[in-house]
Amino acid sequence: DVKVTQSSRYLVKRTGEKVFLECVQDMDHENMFWYRQDPGLGLRLIYFSYDVKMKEKGDIPEGYSVSREKKERFSLILESASTNQTSMYLCASSLVVGLKDADTQYFGPGTRLTVL
Amino acid sequence: AQTVTQSQPEMSVQEAETVTLSCTYDTSESDYYLFWYKQPPSRQMILVIRQEAYKQQNATENRFSVNFQKAAKSFSLKISDSQLGDAAMYFCAYRSARRETSGSRLTFGEGTQLTVNP
Numbered sequence: 073d074v075k076v077t078q079s080s081r082y083l084v085k086r087t088g089e090k091v092f093l094e095c096v097q098d099m100d101h102e103n104m105f106w107y108r109q110d111p112g113l114g115l116r117l118i119y120f121s122y123d124v125k126m127k128e129k130g131d132i133p134e135g136y137s138v139s140r141e142k143k144e145r146f147s148l149i150l151e152s153a154s155t156n157q158t159s160m161y162l163c164a165s166s167l168v169v170g171l172k173d174a175d176t177q178y179f180g181p182g183t184r185l186t187v188l
Numbered sequence: 189a190q191t192v193t194q195s196q197p198e199m200s201v202q203e204a205e206t207v208t209l210s211c212t213y214d215t216s217e218s219d220y221y222l223f224w225y226k227q228p229p230s231r232q233m234i235l236v237i238r239q240e241a242y243k244q245q246n247a248t249e250n251r252f253s254v255n256f257q258k259a260a261k262s263f264s265l266k267i268s269d270s271q272l273g274d275a276a277m278y279f280c281a282y283r284s285a286r287r288e289t290s291g292s293r294l295t296f297g298e299g300t301q302l303t304v305n306p
Contacts, residue, residue, distance in 0.1 A: 076232075103292045105293070105294075107296075112197065112298055113298060114192075114194075114279060114296040114297050114298040114299050115279065115294075115296040116296075117293055117294075117295075120292070120293055122292065130293065162233065164233075166292060176235050176238075177235075177294060179232050179233040179234070180232065181231070181232050182232075
């Protein structure tokens, strides 16, 4: 089974702090994704990466950056955390488009981030 | 840009009964994929069922089936013989069939919280 893990289930940070959220997958997937989940808004894509050191902006990239130095690890960075970034953050991974089962995204357990 | 809409924020069903969750989407593409994902309380999101737009036959997975109406851009999920373990947030999602890198991203609806009453 694919396993996607996230570094923390719960995180509390102060406004202005630099925050790192880590995601690791163990299935050699090319694609990795960061979403935020807010009530009534569903999941919104922040950034995704289709290869090491490659990234594309999603729908709400403002205030975030990402890093993918190794294929299995995808980090989300909040350069200067703000209260409106309080949310649930979900990481996911999938195979490259065109391969069998490429449709399925496998999700991590999520990190609930609170910015005070 | 594609959009996905789930107009039912909350639904409830009695155990062993059948419930249908609604989803509509908007796209100008002719080839795409649709999904239902399930997020149980405090547990990871998992794929429930997928549908390829070019297939007319509705997908089924055990007690889960879809009603895919391409012309109406509607994609509902039917859960038969509901069980307590079906209680979760359900998300409808869309993926383009484009083979470029952006084709791998999903667009999600707002979610429907399903409660199963014993």
